[in-house]
Amino acid sequence: MIERVCRILEYSKMKEKLISFASSSLGKQRVKELMPSFDINQIKDAQERTFEGAKVIRLKGRAPLGGLRDIRPAIKRAEIGGILNEMELLDISSTLHGSRRFKSFVERMVEDEIELTILPDLTSQMVSLQSLEEEINQAIDENGGVLDSASSELRSIRQQIRSHESGIRSKLENITRSSSGSKMLSDAIITIRNDRYVIPVKAEYRGQFGGMVHDQSASGATLFIEPEAVVQINNQLREAKVQEKQEIQRILQELSALVSVEVEELAIIIEIMTEVDFIFAKALYSQAIRGSQPNLNEEGLIKMKKARHPLIPEEEIVPIDVELGGEFSSLVITGPNTGGKTVTLKTVGLLTLMTQSGLHIPCEEGSTAAVFQKIFADIGDEQSIEQSLSTFSSHMTNIVQIMEEVDFQSLVLFDELGAGTDPTEGAALAISILDHVYHVGARVIATTHYSELKGFAYNREGVINASVEFDVETLRPTYRLLMGIPGRSNAFAISRRLGLSDRIIEEAKSHVTEDSNKMEKMITSLEDSRKKAEEDLADTDALRKEAEQIHQELVKEMENLEKEKQKVLQSAEDRAAQSVKKATAEAEKIIAELREIQKNNPAVKDHELIDAKKRLEQSQPSLATGKKKSSPRLSKPNVDKLIPGDEVKVISFDQKGHIVDKISDKEYYVQLGMMKMKVSKNDLLYINRPKAITEKPLTTVRGRDAHVKTELDLRGERYESAMMDVEKYLDDAVLAGYHQVSIIHGKGTGALRKGVQELLKKHSNVQETRVGTQGEGGSGVTIVSLK
Template identity: 70%
Template sequence: MLERVCRVLEYDKMKEQLLQHAGSSLGKKKVKAMTPLFDIERIRVEQARTAEAAKIVRLKGNVPLGGLKDIRASIKRAEIGAQLNERELLDVASTIYVSRRFRSFVEGMVEDEIELSILPELIATMTPLTDLEQEIKQAIDENGHVMDSASQELRQIRQQIRSLESSVRSKLENTTRSANGRKMLSDAIITIRNDRYVLPVKAEYRGHFGGIVHDQSASGQTLFIEPEFAVTTNNQLREEKAREETEIQRILFALSNQVGEYTADLEIIVEVMTEVDFMFAKAFYGASIKASEPKLDGDGQIDFRKARHPLIPDDEIVPIDVSLGNDFTSLVITGPNTGGKTVTLKTVGMLTLMAQSGLHIPAQEGSVAGVYQQIFADIGDEQSIEQSLSTFSSHMTNIVSIMDQVNHESLVLFDELGAGTDPTEGAALGIAILDRVKAIGAKVIATTHYSELKGYAYNRDGVVNASVEFDVETLRPTYRLLIGVPGRSNAFAISRRLGLSDDIIDEAGLHVTADSNKMEKMISSLEDSRKAAEIDYDQADALLKEAEAMHEELRLELEKIEREKERIYEKAEEKANKAVEKAKEEAEFIIAELREMQANAPSIKDHKLIDAKKRLEETEPAIAKKKTKQTAVKKKKTVDKLLPGDEVKVLSLNQKGYIAEPAGNSDFMVQLGMMKMKVKKDDLLYIDRPKPVETKPLAAVRGRDAHVKTELDLRGERYESAMMDVEKYLDDAVLAGYHQVSIIHGKGTGALRKGVQELLERHPNVKSTRMGTQGEGGNGVTIALLQ
């Protein structure tokens, strides 16, 4: 039954298209043997293999598979000790090379972080027989000739052959060049007969040369004679050629034995590379028909979107949407002949067979293909002349066979169900058959032109009508499948369009039953509603696409802004780093200068130290100062009430000033430079409020109210940083008027303590130092008395 279904659905014609994409005879055999599968897990594996190959085709465009040969017979002969000829050995080397090159190709894609799962596992099962490939290629050239490099013995034999050939030709050429010789020869050339070098001698000079006659011309006027002086050399030459042939056979036999040792590995290579060729044949075929990977549904649900029959050219096909098995399990397509009903049926059948064969299907991505244990099809007029069966009998014989085998895991396709007999009886049989198949639980699609079946779906659950759209204006079908709308009769509309009198058409309408008129009006209303819905859908779809495009445009613009912001940040950071580096260099220079001043001039004055300190503070990068200023601005606060002296900004004038005095409920007198003016509160922006100035006795300026502590904690500081902190602290302490300070350096390793004490000893403002007492911190603190 499957064979017949594949024939009526033209599965073999699809395989002929697929065959063109196989790169080797092995792949072609695999394609020819391909049949639909019925185990959903096996189908998933095949679909995954096709998908991975399609991914590589999409990314790379080409795959290195050229040179794959069917060497199975050769390696079997080598396994039992037979000698392979040069061509067979070259085919073995070529197949090894193809497997090695494909392995490198896949490994390269993995290194490029292209996600692959199936092919890496396949190539891992192949053993790279590089040594065997090189052995064969070093012995036999691409033309099938055993080269001198095949063995040392063969090289020596061929050198001897070339030497003997040169010797005998030299002797014969002396004869052809002499005046006497040219007179006796038919032509001044050297030729070969029976693998021996001879001269073409005129018959009348036969006795002059002696030697052996090997041949004569058709006229008998020329004899091909091996002169006596050349016989010995020719004999030696023949012996060397015999040795050459013996050595060649020995080399071929040795290579054949090597091939026999790797029979198992070579069989795996052939098996894997055959599967690879088959995978990529399916992938390249899928690309040629713009196919996509279908989702598989084990419950037999179909949802083909924009489906196309692979055998119909793109410029002729109209994509269709077909669904089955979800809300309904039976689909009845009605309408006139030549409307595309059969094409719809064949498209569903073909795409189902393709999906269950591991092929991608010519349909939109996201399409769902049901997996069935049995597929049945009664399509076309296949009446047998020998059996003298009518069209009806032929269809019914096939339907009987289907009804005997169908089950709940079947897909059944009926074309023109009940045709070929009385319309009333045919329609009744069709309804009964559909009811039985539906009761069994099978999925069914049937086409018919019987009007009685138009109402079939309206009183049965799980059954839906469909029709192929017909354009009355052009009097041609559009081939669009309309699910949920039964086919309407277009006879009256077509007749009127062709010019038939309205009187005749009106009279014909009187003979149509009221029920038929009611159904036609219902169908017409359905079509009008469908067209209106399609218009609304198209408008909504256009708006959706426009919104998506706008969203994408905004997303790209946002990404551009983010990249620009990142670039500005990086540039600012680079500028800041350069400023910091420059400041560090300046600071190091000043530090070095200070140390030199302290070392060379112990009695240096305070104002010089203060001046150096000021220069050190000025090395702070401008960008940091700016940042501090901006941070301060950000920290400004608003106030509930403006007071005299508050700094404000007049927004309308873009000028800064300060509040002189209130001038009413919401007005203030604002001092702007030398001018004072009345301004509304809403036009003022608060900036700052001056802090009250506190006055202190002059003596306190140098006392403990100078905000300098009497101790400096260096614990955790790095050595260089600590030394700088000590120097700065001593300057501040002197300015604050302290007589004694404590430097906390901790006990630790003693390096910091030693450095602090050495600095204090040479500092001009330090009178003396001592270690801290038990209550002052002991050895972790140094007490310095200041001058």
């Protein structure tokens, strides 16, 4: 059944796109063998591998995967004692070099503190066979030829060959250049026949050179003769070439023996590099389709945001939001032909197959996909001519098989359910089939033209209507999926736009039942309400973005003012320090002069000099830098201690804020605007205590008076302290009545983010988590939904 579903949903076409991103024949073969998995642990692992590959591409660009060859047949032959040829050995060397280069690439990323887990684990299993690679490279050149340096014996033999060839050419050139010899030749050239050097002699001069005839021209006018003068040297050359061939065979046998020793390690390298190529093919494909890693579940919950069909060009596709498996398990989509109903069906089906194949899906981050044990699809007209089945019979044959196998862990896709027969009976069958699948517990999406199914979805708990939008003005579908709203027929509106008279249309309307009219009016009202809500949402979003921009500008301006203030204070401090320094020097000069006077006038006493110096020191200006070192007492003596919620002033910053938490009797966490900072008690000035706050801990207060922000900033904190802060913050947020909060952990090395996310998974008050979107802080923020 899964093979048929993959064919219907064009899974193989998706793989054709994926295969183009593989770097080697090994990776391409792995893609060809790819099929959806039904084990959630395997799927999670495959998804994580794709995610890590995408992370490497994002940070470092394409990984070095060149040089990989399918050497499995070669190493099998070496294992049983076979002799590998030059190209097979060269492929082994190339693969070893490629694997070694990729391993170094991963090691450098780890040294750069890029957080990776899967790739370092894979590469650690590969043993470096650099010595084998060098042995092969020293014996065989890049074109597959055995080098003279492969052995001293081969070098000696080839020197003999070159010497013999030189001697033969010299003798033959003397013949071709001589006046007597040249007139007996058809052409003054030296050529080769049967691996022996010969010259082209005119047939009538055959007996002038002696030797052997090796060939003749097609006309018989020219004979290719090996002159008697070079026969002996040609024989010696022939013997040397036989020796060369034997020596090359010995060298190849020796190298093959070295390969046979490393068969197991070579097999591991091939297996791992095949997996690596496959990982990066998936990652590159994810980048091409702007894919994201979905959240996985086995509860049949699907929440695909801005989902796009990967086989439809991006400039043509309209993203859709699809939700299934929460409050409702069945989705009935209605709307006109060519409106996008079948595309919606295929999008959900193919993206589910891709998810279960370990691939990222073309949706927004934070989308959720379910892992199903069975996937069924009845889409399109697949009637069998051989069986003489009608369209209806063909569909019913498929549906009968589906009904026999469907269970609560299934996803079922029906296209035009009940079509091809009497509308009344077809609609009744469709309702009955949907009821059966619903009661089994499966997740089902069905498209239909029948208006009866609109009422069915409206009146059944766990079933919801959806429709594809149609623009009556342009007479074109918009391909948008509208959840919760059934599709209108639009027949009357389209007919009027095309010019049909109002009289005929009004008469037609009189034949429509009152229930149908009510249904159409209800749908129209729902569509109008939805459009108004979308417009309001767009306006609200624009205002929110404007407010955020103004807020950011104000924060920046405040920071600039604070910097300017500090700059002015520093300048004043520097000027004052210069004045003090100058005054002190002048005072010392005066004291020295007074002492000189004392020598000449004993009446001037020491204590008088000391009093004079003290008065000079007191006359020096005092510096007011804004950084007061005094420790003022609390302005209200009736307050024994500060508690969370107290309004205070941080003296050193001249800023007002409120106490967030107590660290010790001498230190507190204080919230100053967007910043939370650790402040000494001596640097705090008590201002006020809100009436709603008592001496009780902050966690007992609910609502707005709780002074709990909707976000927790952990940046700059130590790991252990951060974990404690998260625990306490979650408790405070739950008691404050928050449904969603943000935890800012930053990107960094990823250790803090990983720790936070592990804690959130285990926390009893956490319903679900997701990574922040671009506007929320991206991967540096985790969004938490609370129970």
